[in-house]
Amino acid sequence: MPADNLPVAQSPQTLSVSDSTNNKELITDPQSLKIALATKLKTMTGVHGEFLFPCVPSMLQEYLQTLVGLLNLLGQNPTPEHIDNLRQLIEKGISEGFRLSSHARLIVSYQLAEANKGLAGGITINTKVHVESLSDKYQTWPQTRPEPLFGSHPDAKVMAVASQLGKPENVPVLDVGAGTGRNSLPLAKLGHSVDAIELTPIFAEKLTEAVKAENLSIKVIQGDILDPLLRMRAANYKLAIASEVLSHFRYSDQVRLFLAKMCDCLPSGGLLLFSAFLAVDNYQPDNFAREMSDISWCYIITRDELNSAMEGLPLEMISDESVIEYEQNHLPKEAWPPTGWFLSWATGRDLFPIQQNPPMELRWLLLKRR
Structure with a gap:
């Protein structure tokens, strides 16, 4: 089946370089600098992977919780709207897969939305149903x-x-x-x-x-x-x-x-x-x-x-x-x-x-x- 995709909300935006050039204040506070370095590190950190979920409609809520937990772990903080969209995407996939075969799997893949921005650029989730027959x-x-x-x-x-x-x-x-x-x-x-x-x-x-x-x-x-x-x-x-x-x-x-x-x-x-x-x-x-x-x-x-x-x-x-x-x-x-x-x-x-x-x-x- 063709893949569906869902862009998930990006991480909170940080101060841009152009804005910072107008700020004459010198910052030497170690904690503030540590936060800035962590933000830089986030732009250099990549992630990708996939889940293979059996198409069991009764497991909709558990699958959703797994994916939302992953997004929170990666610092994405999805909004209620994003979570609802993700729920619809999963429900559609596992329901269709279950209808087609008892051996269908919902493949949920996740990767950077913008490779050059790392985790700071957000995560995109794609879903695809893989169907196998008993034969x-x-x-x-x-x-x-x-x-x-x-x-x-x-x-x-x-x-x-x-x-x-x-x-x-x-x-x-x-x-x-x-x-x-x-x-x-x-x-x-x-x-x-x-x-x-x-x-x-x-x-x-x-x-x-x-x-x-x-x-x-x-x-x-x-x-x-x-x-x-x-x-x-x-x-x-x-x-x-x-x-x-x-x-x-x-x-x-x-x-x-x-x-x-x-x-x-x-x-x-x-x-x-x-x-x-x-x-x-x-x-x-x-x-x-x-x-x-x-x-x-x-x-x-x-x-x-x-x-x-x-x-x-x-x-x-x-x-x-x-x-x-x-x-x-x-x-x-x-x-x-x-x-x-x-x-x-x-x-x-x-x-x-x-x-x-x-x-x-x-x-x-x-x-x-x-």
């Missing part, structure tokens, strides 16, 4: 994170549910958010026909390479499950899975859209298994918590919101279990935890970095289409 963020993972990115074994719950549905060759599976194939590849090796949807191009490429190398029955589809134009085969899959996908959602309408699309692709009796962060029953997240859960890949859903998203859809809840408890009890010991970040993330401590139990947890939800 952009994940695109760098293969270069910045060790393999396996999401774990070396498939989800124990996924494999258990699939095994209960009959012979693999008779149980086609839809894997939403398949990643590099942690669940798709083992399912296909058992004989399941798998359609794998993956948002991130580099993950879809890696999965495609693995499919070709092992000659497996997996159709890889690069796309966004929330895209209304992305259609799956109607009433085709006996099992649809979405592991660690809903944590990236942002609104309850997206949960509703996801469930509705799953209903379209499942026949009567088909199962939908997905993981989601559910709030504990007595916790109602405020706007700040919701916005932070959004940008932290921990989207919180209350059970009331989940029930509302399911309302009117031909779905019934079969089970609701802790992901941590189930996977720890059923995965091989060498596969637990799946990754170094999993426990902190799944317990909600990525969002709430506290020793106590956060008021949310990653849950396995198993639904049946009527």
